[in-house]
Structures are given as C-alpha cells and as structure tokens.
Amino acid sequence: MSSGTLYDKVWDRHKVTTLPNGQDQLFVGLHLIHEVTSPQAFGMLKERGLDVARPDLTHATVDHIVPTANQDRPYADDAAETMMAELEENVRDAGIQFSDPTTGDQGIVHVIGPEQGITQPGKTIVCGDSHTSTHGAFGALAFGIGTSQIRDVLATQTIAMEKQQVRKIEVDGELGEGVEAKDIILEIIRRLGTEGGVGYVYEYAGEAIEDLGMEGRMSICNMSIEGGARAGYVNPDETTYEWLAETDYFRDRPEKFDDLKPYWDSIRSDEDAEYDDIVRIDASELDPVVTWGTTPGQGIGIDDPIPAPEALDEDKQDTARRAQEHMRVEPGETMNGYDIDVAFLGSCTNARLPDLRRAARIVKGREVHDDVRAMVVPGSQRVQKAAKAEGLKDIFEAAGFDWRNAGCSMCLGMNEDQLEGEEACASSSNRNFVGRQGSKDGRTVLMNPRMVAAAAITGEVSDVRELKEVNLA
Amino acid sequence: MTDATEDIPEVDYVSGTGVPIRGNDIDTDQIIPARFMKVVTFDGLGEFAFFDLRFDDDDNQKDHPFNEERFQDANVVVVNNNFGCGSSREHAPQALMRWGIDAIIGEGFAEIFAGNCLALGIPTVTADHETINALQQWVDDNPNEEIEVDVETETVSYGGNEIGVSVDNAQRQALVEGIWDTTALMKSNRNAIAETAASVPYVEQTRAEFETDD
Numbered sequence: 001m002s003s004g005t006l007y008d009k010v011w012d013r014h015k016v017t018t019l020p021n022g023q024d025q026l027f028v029g030l031h032l033i034h035e036v037t038s039p040q041a042f043g044m045l046k047e048r049g050l051d052v053a054r055p056d057l058t059h060a061t062v063d064h065i066v067p068t069a070n071q072d073r074p075y076a077d078d079a080a081e082t083m084m085a086e087l088e089e090n091v092r093d094a095g096i097q098f099s100d101p102t103t104g105d106q107g108i109v110h111v112i113g114p115e116q117g118i119t120q121p122g123k124t125i126v127c128g129d130s131h132t133s134t135h136g137a138f139g140a141l142a143f144g145i146g147t148s149q150i151r152d153v154l155a156t157q158t159i160a161m162e163k164q165q166v167r168k169i170e171v172d173g174e175l176g177e178g179v180e181a182k183d184i185i186l187e188i189i190r191r192l193g194t195e196g197g198v199g200y201v202y203e204y205a206g207e208a209i210e211d212l213g214m215e216g217r218m219s220i221c222n223m224s225i226e227g228g229a230r231a232g233y234v235n236p237d238e239t240t241y242e243w244l245a246e247t248d249y250f251r252d253r254p255e256k257f258d259d260l261k262p263y264w265d266s267i268r269s270d271e272d273a274e275y276d277d278i279v280r281i282d283a284s285e286l287d288p289v290v291t292w293g294t295t296p297g298q299g300i301g302i303d304d305p306i307p308a309p310e311a312l313d314e315d316k317q318d319t320a321r322r323a324q325e326h327m328r329v330e331p332g333e334t335m336n337g338y339d340i341d342v343a344f345l346g347s348c349t350n351a352r353l354p355d356l357r358r359a360a361r362i363v364k365g366r367e368v369h370d371d372v373r374a375m376v377v378p379g380s381q382r383v384q385k386a387a388k389a390e391g392l393k394d395i396f397e398a399a400g401f402d403w404r405n406a407g408c409s410m411c412l413g414m415n416e417d418q419l420e421g422e423e424a425c426a427s428s429s430n431r432n433f434v435g436r437q438g439s440k441d442g443r444t445v446l447m448n449p450r451m452v453a454a455a456a457i458t459g460e461v462s463d464v465r466e467l468k469e470v471n472l473a
Numbered sequence: 474m475t476d477a478t479e480d481i482p483e484v485d486y487v488s489g490t491g492v493p494i495r496g497n498d499i500d501t502d503q504i505i506p507a508r509f510m511k512v513v514t515f516d517g518l519g520e521f522a523f524f525d526l527r528f529d530d531d532d533n534q535k536d537h538p539f540n541e542e543r544f545q546d547a548n549v550v551v552v553n554n555n556f557g558c559g560s561s562r563e564h565a566p567q568a569l570m571r572w573g574i575d576a577i578i579g580e581g582f583a584e585i586f587a588g589n590c591l592a593l594g595i596p597t598v599t600a601d602h603e604t605i606n607a608l609q610q611w612v613d614d615n616p617n618e619e620i621e622v623d624v625e626t627e628t629v630s631y632g633g634n635e636i637g638v639s640v641d642n643a644q645r646q647a648l649v650e651g652i653w654d655t656t657a658l659m660k661s662n663r664n665a666i667a668e669t670a671a672s673v674p675y676v677e678q679t680r681a682e683f684e685t686d687d
Contacts, residue, residue: 013672013673014669014673015669016659016662016665016666016668016669017662017665019652019655019658019659020646020650020652020658021643021644021646021647021650021652021653022642022643022646023643023647023655025655025659025662025665025666027666027669027670027673029673029675029676036510036511036562037561037562037563039513039514040513040514040515040563043513043514048656050656050660054670056677057676065511077511079511079512080511082513083511083512083513086513120675122674122675123675128561128563129560129561130559130560130561130585132561143585144561144585145561145585145588146561146562146563146566146585146588146589146592147515147563147564147567147589148563148589148592148593148654149588149589149592151656152655152656152659155656155659155660156656156659156660156662156663156666157666157670158659158662158666159659160655160659162641162643194498194555194558195497195498195554195555195558195581195583198555198581198582198583198584199584225559225585226559228555228558228583228584230584230585259674260674260675263674263675295498295500295558315497315554315602316497318496318497319496319497319498322496412502412507412560413507413508414507414508414510414511431500431502431559431560433500433502433503433559434502434503434525435502435503435506435525436502436507438507438508440506440525
C-alpha cells in the first residue's frame, strides 16, 4: 500500500466514513456536470424526491453536443436542443452555476474548470466524463464517474470509492525538438498498455514533467484513463501556483490564495512517500508519437515500423490484427506518409492556447493541402477569444483552416463535426477507437497538435521537425 | 426517504444462458456509439447495444452474437480483457442491461465500467484467459444451457463444471447485501458529511440544510 503520497493525503482529508461494503465514502469538492451524462441523474433525483445537496460546489457547462458552427438557438439538431434545454432547466431549478455560451466562459468541461480557478490542488473533483483525470494536473484527485454516481454526488456531495494503488511514473530527461507532453503520455500508454493502469492512480513526476507548463501537464493527466488509470496527478508546484494566481477565483482574492497555499504545500507527496510501483521513462529518447491502430496504446515513433501482430504479446495480437485491417496499414511500414483527409485540432487533450500557438507556428504562411479539410476547435470561449486577439485565428484561416466555436466536436462526433465514410483524420484528441469520430469506417491517427498542423499542410502524417517553424511575433 | 436499505435487491446469484463477445479492449464507444447518447433518459438503449458491430450502413445485420437467434434470451455475457474501456458513459452498461444482460464474466474490466455495472446491480466477475476461452467455447456450443454465477461464493457453474472466479471484495459485499445503490446509504451519514466538509480548507461554507435535512 502506498503512503505519504498526494493521493493518500487527499483521500484521507476527504474520507467521510467507511461504508458497510468496505468502500470509503469520499467528500467531493467540485462536481462538474455537462449535458450528456447528467440529465438521467437529475431524473433519478426527482424520482426519489431528493434535492441537489451542494449546488455551490457544482458547476455546469455544455460541450459534447454543442454545435461549433452555428450556435443560434434553437440548435438545428433537435436532439441537441432538447439536451441543452434539459440542462438549462436542471441547473436553474437547482441553482447551479452554468457557464453557458452566452457567458463567454463556456467550453470543454476540462478546459473551463482550470481556467476559472475552481480546479485546485487538494480538491476531489468528479465529473461524468472519463477525462476528468485532466484536473489532476493541479494536484487534485479527479476522476470520471457514471450517471448513477452523478446521482449520488448530486444527492450527497459524496461518492463511494475503493482506494487504489499508486504508480509513480518518473519522466526524466529533456524533450527533444518537436516532441511534447502528448508524446510522453502516448509513450506511457504504449509501454504500460491500455489496461496497465487498472487499479492504479498515476503520479507523474520527474524533471520532464516539472518542466512542463500546466497545459502540458493537463494533456498528460487527461489521457491517464486511456492507460486504464482512472486518475493521474502531478504534485503542485510554483508553475501550478502561478496559474492559480491568475484565475478568476484568486485574482481578486489574494488572501484566499495565501490561506490555501499551506494546504496545497502539505498535500504534495512526501520525499519518502511509498509507492506500489515506480516506472521510469527517458523523455530525451522520444520522437513525435503517432498511433497506427484503434487503441491509444497502439503508438509508435514517427519513423518506427508498425509492429507485426505476432511480434506483440499474445493478448495484444488479435486487437492489433483488427486494428491494422481497419486502418489499412501493414507491419513494417511507418506512419510517416499516411494519407489524411481531415485535420482536427481540438479536444480536452490539446485545445488550449499554447497548443494553438504551437500549431500556428507551423501553419503560418502555409496552406492546408487541397485534399484536406482542416478545423480548429478551441477548448473554450476564452481560448477562442485569446487566440483571436493574438492573431492565431487569422493565421489558421489564412491557411485554410475552419475556425470554430468551443466544444468537444470531432473528438467524439456528437455534433455535426464528424468523419465521413472512410476518411482518415490527423487528430489532436485522445481516442482512436473505431467509430469514435462519428463514422464507423473512419480512421483516426492521434498525435500532438504541431503534428496535426504539419499533416494538414502536407496531406499526410508527417514529421513536424521537417517543417520550419515561423516566429509569430 | 433515508432508510438506507430500502428496496435494493440482493444480487448474490445470477443464472441464465450465455452469449460470448470476443476480443480485448472493447471500448464503450463500441458498446454504444455516441450518437445514441443524444437522449435525456436511458430508455430504449437496449436496441443500440453494439449497434455498429451489428448493422451495416443499410441497417442489414452483420455477424454478431447479439444478432444470433440462439443468443436472444441470454443474460450472461462472457467477454475478454479490458472490457468497457474508454468513455465513462453509463449508457454502455445501461444498453447491455436493457438488452437483457444481468451479469458479465470476463478476463478483466475497465474500472469506470465495472463501477457503473455495480451501480446497476450487474456483477462483473473475472477469471483467467484460458478459463474464459473455455467458457466462451462452451457457450457457443451450448447456447440453451444455463450458467450459474454465484457472486457470494465466487464460483461459476456450467455443464457440470464449477470454476472459481474473482469478485472484487466491495462489489461482492455490495451485491450480496443489497447495498449497491449507495445514495440513501451515503445520505444517511449526513452529519459525518457535514463534518468532513467543514474540515476541508477550501470549502467556503457549510450549508445549513446539511445539518437539518432529514
């Protein structure tokens, strides 16, 4: 059993009691909700005659179904309009703050929490979305839950959980040119497997993690779940505190910041903390990683050969065979040069301001390939606004990218933004599952945002290091 | 409303015929594609279980166990490893449950998926690769024969065999004792919740209703 880790400390601080089945009942510091997984939970609450216990610790946004082109109400898609209207009614009845599109604060739930400063170190954060692990970048204990658990949290502000093991993933060395946080997490998942994290929480540490800004840390924690770990976190440090100090929540209340800082310091994993497992990765050895298959664990360096299924562990062979058939790739080939039809720059993994900035440096002065439709979907309205203000929108549009409003968009194809037929997509998102981007025959290649920009320009999966960056200033 | 043990059935035992779903890493997008989640209730999701694996673009049936006549009455699904990975959507186990599934036997389950199953009273029990393969083959050969999943004793019986399976301790206890729906149970700890809330440094206020709510 682990001891002295951030996970142990935050768990203990939030433990209400041990339930008769042996699970712990944990207090939830922040409950984020959105339109897809919450309506049924509100319905169950009504059936049972229960109220929302802590609307003040609950925050809503709309992201999964929101159109990114025309957002006039009612939405063109009746089903989307119904879901939005249901959420509006639920939050109004319960008195829950709602970052809806009229506020200028709307966006993907895992982008807006950190932006507004309600994502904080040492909080327990839950949301009916598996990428809630993102918030762990701030040293929060954050995990995705299902709708029945949303009902529990709405009704009690607590959740029943079993404590897990803690695996420390120490990433040392310096990232090479063109290599990013996304490549680190894709490599981690490749090495440890999509199921390797089941039963674990991941603590990301080491100099390569410490060197990352908050956005990079979020990209890594975001994809913990793709490695099977329900939660992942980074110990809070000066980088974390600098971000927090600039948020709405603390900007005008420095005294609140000072009040909480000792708590944040105290929950950092101890120097002599004990872990259930430790894994080390050398970041300096990494090339940009792209996926060749249909699970996020099927990644390789841009110039590495696609593995032969029979060369993989036995339990991976069947999945690999089906994936290679779906993707129409052959063992021995590299992904470099794989034709793409769509470039998607978006999602809770990689649609924050620095992601768009880095991609814009590749795009500037170039044109999207004739055979490619390319889109930028900022992670939030604030990201969209800031990117526009510093000229990124103009750069993307001049190159031929479609510039959209904030939402989950083509990451999961619940709105109009979907792949068609067998289209192949260079995507900065998190899942390459069959059908994920809206077409069951669609093909997704996951990669970092600069690589998406490069693919948009060349029309094929490309090594971004071979495209010269343009200084935006 | 706060009787913590109201009407939650005990799920110590599930029996019925089986259906094999083969393959590792079957994600919840496969179990229920996202387009079927544009709904505000879970009603009617059963017909969309594994939809894209069951139907082609023209809605013609493809080869899939859920399409096969012989498995239509099955209520125990036998799966391989990392079943239910990916999205946290409870729509996935809801779709399986509404299709008719009452228990899942597999090599391994994604955590959020298993938690969602528990919240619906669906056991997710595990056994090793060889055991699962043998069971899947037996189900294929014996679609009308019963499988008995004993959650309490952690055994599965079929065709005269009894195999040991693993059930997570908390899951077993919750199912066997009928405390898998945790809302009322947790709400009954309202004083302890209020104490914890007050002791967490970032929580700005302790709501009066928490102390007075019955």
